[in-house]
Amino acid sequence: MNDVFLRACAGRKTDYKPVWLMRQAGxxxxxxxxxxxxxxxxxxxxxxxxxxxxTMQPVDILNxxxxxxxxxxxxxxxxxxxxxxxxxxxxxxxxxxxxxAADIQALRAIDSPTDVPYVLEAIRLLKQSLKVPxxxxxxxxxxxxxxxxxxxxxxxxxxxKRMMYQAPDQFHALMKLVSSVVTEYLLAQIRAGVDTVxxxxxxxxxxxxxxxxxxxxxxxxxxxxxVRQAERKVPIIYFAFNSSGMMDQVKKAGADIYGLxxxxxxxxxxxQLDRKYVxxxxxxxxxxxxxxxxxxAEVQRILEGARYAPNHIFNLGHGILPETPVDNAxxxxxxxxxxxxxxx
Amino acid sequence: MNDVFLRACAGRKTDYKPVWLMRQAGxxxxxxxxxxxxxxxxxxxxxxxxxxxxTMQPVDILNxxxxxxxxxxxxxxxxxxxxxxxxxxxxxxxxxxxxxAADIQALRAIDSPTDVPYVLEAIRLLKQSLKVPxxxxxxxxxxxxxxxxxxxxxxxxxxxKRMMYQAPDQFHALMKLVSSVVTEYLLAQIRAGVDTVxxxxxxxxxxxxxxxxxxxxxxxxxxxxxVRQAERKVPIIYFAFNSSGMMDQVKKAGADIYGLxxxxxxxxxxxQLDRKYVxxxxxxxxxxxxxxxxxxAEVQRILEGARYAPNHIFNLGHGILPETPVDNAxxxxxxxxxxxxxxx
Numbered sequence: 001m002n003d004v005f006l007r008a009c010a011g012r013k014t015d016y017k018p019v020w021l022m023r024q025a026g027x028x029x030x031x032x033x034x035x036x037x038x039x040x041x042x043x044x045x046x047x048x049x050x051x052x053x054x055t056m057q058p059v060d061i062l063n064x065x066x067x068x069x070x071x072x073x074x075x076x077x078x079x080x081x082x083x084x085x086x087x088x089x090x091x092x093x094x095x096x097x098x099x100x101a102a103d104i105q106a107l108r109a110i111d112s113p114t115d116v117p118y119v120l121e122a123i124r125l126l127k128q129s130l131k132v133p134x135x136x137x138x139x140x141x142x143x144x145x146x147x148x149x150x151x152x153x154x155x156x157x158x159x160x161k162r163m164m165y166q167a168p169d170q171f172h173a174l175m176k177l178v179s180s181v182v183t184e185y186l187l188a189q190i191r192a193g194v195d196t197v198x199x200x201x202x203x204x205x206x207x208x209x210x211x212x213x214x215x216x217x218x219x220x221x222x223x224x225x226x227v228r229q230a231e232r233k234v235p236i237i238y239f240a241f242n243s244s245g246m247m248d249q250v251k252k253a254g255a256d257i258y259g260l261x262x263x264x265x266x267x268x269x270x271x272q273l274d275r276k277y278v279x280x281x282x283x284x285x286x287x288x289x290x291x292x293x294x295x296x297a298e299v300q301r302i303l304e305g306a307r308y309a310p311n312h313i314f315n316l317g318h319g320i321l322p323e324t325p326v327d328n329a330x331x332x333x334x335x336x337x338x339x340x341x342x343x344x
Numbered sequence: 345m346n347d348v349f350l351r352a353c354a355g356r357k358t359d360y361k362p363v364w365l366m367r368q369a370g371x372x373x374x375x376x377x378x379x380x381x382x383x384x385x386x387x388x389x390x391x392x393x394x395x396x397x398x399t400m401q402p403v404d405i406l407n408x409x410x411x412x413x414x415x416x417x418x419x420x421x422x423x424x425x426x427x428x429x430x431x432x433x434x435x436x437x438x439x440x441x442x443x444x445a446a447d448i449q450a451l452r453a454i455d456s457p458t459d460v461p462y463v464l465e466a467i468r469l470l471k472q473s474l475k476v477p478x479x480x481x482x483x484x485x486x487x488x489x490x491x492x493x494x495x496x497x498x499x500x501x502x503x504x505k506r507m508m509y510q511a512p513d514q515f516h517a518l519m520k521l522v523s524s525v526v527t528e529y530l531l532a533q534i535r536a537g538v539d540t541v542x543x544x545x546x547x548x549x550x551x552x553x554x555x556x557x558x559x560x561x562x563x564x565x566x567x568x569x570x571v572r573q574a575e576r577k578v579p580i581i582y583f584a585f586n587s588s589g590m591m592d593q594v595k596k597a598g599a600d601i602y603g604l605x606x607x608x609x610x611x612x613x614x615x616q617l618d619r620k621y622v623x624x625x626x627x628x629x630x631x632x633x634x635x636x637x638x639x640x641a642e643v644q645r646i647l648e649g650a651r652y653a654p655n656h657i658f659n660l661g662h663g664i665l666p667e668t669p670v671d672n673a674x675x676x677x678x679x680x681x682x683x684x685x686x687x688x
Binding site: 156157158161162165166205206207208209210211242243244245246248262263264265268269284285286287289290291294301321323 | 500501502505506509510549550551552553554555586587588589590591592606607608609612613628629630631633634635638645665667
């Protein structure tokens with residue numbers, strides 16, 4: 001198995017830098033579109049053979065060094081008692097948003113083997129055939145809670161923050177429950193065979209650093225502590241999107257690897273992480289709309305910027321956009337491999 | 345005239361901290377809604393008496409220390425040759441987005457006295473009756489260019505970045521033209537009587553720090569240099585929204601005062617600005633959905649955090665949201681005045 005990704009996760013030296021792309025299995029790939037044209041999004045997530053198939057696609061097509069399970073962060077939330085729909089136009093919708101103490105009371109913890117067996121089955125299928133490591137993942141509690149409280153995506157998170165400020169006990173009760181779900185879900189994925197886990201905190205950048213420390217960070221810390229107790233130890237990646245102004249707070253999460261978006265100079269981020277942590281990311285997904293030359297130059301700039309980190313897993317700073325030309329994604333992966341192989 | 349705002353802008357000591365709210369004249373106020381119910385948004389912007397009326401509303405209602413001209417950042421862009429519409433659902437729309445060299449060629453510079461006389465007339469009216477200083481403003485070139493290129497608001501700014509990377513000469517030609525418009529527009533506002541100008545870079549946070557320095561910062565610097573040549577010297581505020589990870593770059597703009605959103609600890613921001621610059625902002629607009637107690641505590645926390653800045657103009661970190669309870673906005677203003685008066 002190609003172990004460059006896992007060596008990098010461990011902060012060990014690698015012959016070249018591993019690379020993958022957030023949402024690398026997805027709408028920008030014609031091969032994915034072909035599978036997706038036959039089933040709706042939720043069915044795709046819940047059919048292990050199909051989820052495994054699209055998970056593997058970018059490994060061959062792009063030559064990335066690691067696969068990430070095709071799924072959605074809301075998958076473990078649905079069996080908590082949330083009525084989930086993926087609308088083509090409006091994105092994810094929960095038809096019963098959580099606003100009151102009674103709404104929270106009505107939710108339940110999940111048992112992954114019985115509630116989301118398809119996720120674990122997809123992992124087992126993938127581990128039989130993948131030639132690269134497999135990343136499992138979960139949304140972080142704050143991010144998942146925003147979807148539950150808002151009833152879907154949100155611009156300003158008014159309902160979430162109103163609950164935080166006006167009914168903090170209620171908010172913390174919800175966060176506690178969601179955290180227990182995330183922990184069980186990640187441990188189940190590890191038992192099923194994933195080699196690394198990533199915790200996506202996509203919306204935590206909506207919080208001030210002070211609120212992050214009050215309302216979100218303790219739950220991430222709790223989950224990471226619990227995941228470290230797994231029988232099989234795996235590296236833990238924490239990706240707090242749009243949190244460039246609060247690296248001091250983010251780095252308290254207790255993860256092994258920190259994801260970075262593109263809103264911070266990577267050399268500065270490495271310094272703010274005390275040069276102690278492996279970093280992941282930093283390439284603006286929109287830089288894939290440039291030319292081969294601009295992509296090459298940007299890869300080089302970021303690789304150089306990360307040189308004082310224990311290691312660097314190259315990635316986008318956010319999910320690849322559906323409009324992205326596949327050839328440009330390939331050009332980025334090739335540039336990472338070529339430049340980092342030469343430079344080492 | 346209440347001069348606490350202008351004293352603070354100059355970095356001088358004040359008896360209490362001045363405070364205003366971005367978008368303080370707006371949809372959250374019933375008094376504004378009443379005026380707005382009679383005319384559409386663009387007509388309101390273009391009718392000096394009405395623009396002046398809504399500009400003054402929050403001064404009395406909220407007791408803020410400064411007024412900001414009611415207008416929109418796209419007002420000076422329309423006469424450049426852009427067909428502007430404000431859609432109730434979709435926000436601002438330019439029906440002829442700028443995508444090609446020919447599109448840019450077709451644009452023209454503006455002459456504020458002939459192209460946007462209503463803006464200057466509103467300023468003159470306001471200066472006759474306001475008992476607080478008046479802020480004039482403009483969008484920054486990058487932010488204005490995104491609207492022109494995308495044809496309206498955008499989530500990922502793909503068209504903008506595609507032009508940046510694939511046709512940099514074209515992008516820079518557009519930025520140069522927009523910068524000349526912004527400069528002329530701000531100088532005209534200063535001649536008409538505004539006491540301070542603020543440059544809003546609402547979307548510059550979409551850029552990496554490296555791209556910010558390449559594609560946006562030089563134009564802001566150029567504008568600020570030119571505005572400093574005005575016969576009447578006024579303080580210059582630069583507000584780069586969502587740029588907490590790149591304060592090192594932002595502070596090169598050359599402004600007197602830097603706006604801060606809520607995604608950075610204000611004490612840290614003050615340090616990153618070398619304790620040299622007056623800061624403005626930092627209160628999460630969503631914190632206005634809390635209780636009187638949580639609002640009071642948050643005001644206190646932010647005021648204390650800013651203590652090593654030459655001075656601090658209290659403000660939200662982004663525009664006040666239409667759903668905001670007016671009483672909570674008042675509670676914030678009162679808390680700023682009371683706490684800062686006691687603490688000094």
